[in-house]
Amino acid sequence: MKVFNKKLITIFVLYVLISMFFSLSVLAGEVITDMAGREVKLPEEVNRIVTSYRSATQFVFCLGVQDKLVASDLSFEKISLFQKLYHGEKLPNVGSKRHGLNLEQILEVDPDLVILFPHNDGPKVADKLEKFNVASIIIEPESYQKIREATQILGRAFGVENRAFDVLNQYDRITTLVADRDKIEEKKSVYFANSDLFDTVGKNMLQTSMIELAGGINPAKEVKDGFIKTSLEELMNWNPDYIIISQYYSGTIEVLLNRPELQALKAVKNKNIYRFPSKVEPWDFPSPSSYLGIVWLAKKLYPEKYTDLDIEQVVEKYYDTLYDKSYSELGGSNL
Numbered sequence: 001m002k003v004f005n006k007k008l009i010t011i012f013v014l015y016v017l018i019s020m021f022f023s024l025s026v027l028a029g030e031v032i033t034d035m036a037g038r039e040v041k042l043p044e045e046v047n048r049i050v051t052s053y054r055s056a057t058q059f060v061f062c063l064g065v066q067d068k069l070v071a072s073d074l075s076f077e078k079i080s081l082f083q084k085l086y087h088g089e090k091l092p093n094v095g096s097k098r099h100g101l102n103l104e105q106i107l108e109v110d111p112d113l114v115i116l117f118p119h120n121d122g123p124k125v126a127d128k129l130e131k132f133n134v135a136s137i138i139i140e141p142e143s144y145q146k147i148r149e150a151t152q153i154l155g156r157a158f159g160v161e162n163r164a165f166d167v168l169n170q171y172d173r174i175t176t177l178v179a180d181r182d183k184i185e186e187k188k189s190v191y192f193a194n195s196d197l198f199d200t201v202g203k204n205m206l207q208t209s210m211i212e213l214a215g216g217i218n219p220a221k222e223v224k225d226g227f228i229k230t231s232l233e234e235l236m237n238w239n240p241d242y243i244i245i246s247q248y249y250s251g252t253i254e255v256l257l258n259r260p261e262l263q264a265l266k267a268v269k270n271k272n273i274y275r276f277p278s279k280v281e282p283w284d285f286p287s288p289s290s291y292l293g294i295v296w297l298a299k300k301l302y303p304e305k306y307t308d309l310d311i312e313q314v315v316e317k318y319y320d321t322l323y324d325k326s327y328s329e330l331g332g333s334n335l
Contacts, residue, residue, distance in 0.1 A: 056115035
């Protein structure tokens with residue numbers, strides 16, 4: 001009987017030890033799927049983060065883990081939001097999406113996790129990092145649904161799921177402000193100009209989704225996907241009700257309004273040309289703050305439907321939730 005009990009005890013102890021081993025293995029190596037469909041084994045703790053492009057850095061800030069940044073891309077010093085909220089030592093730069101990433105610099109800062117873009121050399125760098133046992137996550141926030149997905153994935157990877165939940169609630173709050181309005185019978189046509197007047201966007205672009213969620217129609221959507229190079233003739237044919245220019249548009253609204261060849265356009269005649277906010281960070285760029293572009297544009301297109309909407313108050317609350325500082329505290333103005 002005693003021998004039998006000893007055998008039971010031995011089996012029980014072995015079971016407990018094996019269970020503990022597998023439990024620790026799961027904790028130390030949780031696997032998540034990134035937005036490129038890659039299965040990524042995370043380290044037990046993520047305390048050192050590298051971001052390779054602006055969108056990735058914006059998610060780091062809205063999720064409140066900017067103190068864990070150890071390197072970023074070349075855009076870091078160009079965005080006012082980052083400079084206002086980051087109080088650490090100057091970060092090494094690891095290159096850029098456009099000019100390529102510096103693998104040596106990434107490895108030199110000994111990261112726990114690197115956030116990469118899905119195009120250019122992003123996937124190649126991910127493969128190289130894997131050989132050095134460095135975890136990386138690829139995100140692609142090119143639509144509002146994908147912005148939500150990126151928020152959830154990174155919230156889990158950084159171990160801040162509760163913060164991510166709060167951010168997702170803010171996304172919902174903003175879209176509800178627009179969705180609850182009466183149905184729009186005659187939708188306004190909206191032309192978006194990126195770096196110059198004839199640089200626009202078509203299907204499957206965040207700016208097109210923004211226009212549609214605000215109750216407008218993007219006439220360039222029927223041309224093709226992605227970025228589009230158009231012409232004066234095509235713009236005159238579309239004859240949009242509104243022209244919305246990017247924060248990075250190279251000219252001014254005044255110049256557009258005075259261009260002789262544009263005087264027949266409805267948008268020019270009615271002076272319905274606006275630049276997307278904001279200099280704190282651009283709202284027409286894939287990021288958590290691009291949700292604000294929806295409600296801002298909706299109020300520009302249909303002011304009679306939004307007389308009760310205090311856009312300044314909406315923006316102040318949104319920034320205070322995402323960044324723990326209000327829009328005005330971050331130097332924002334001109335809405």
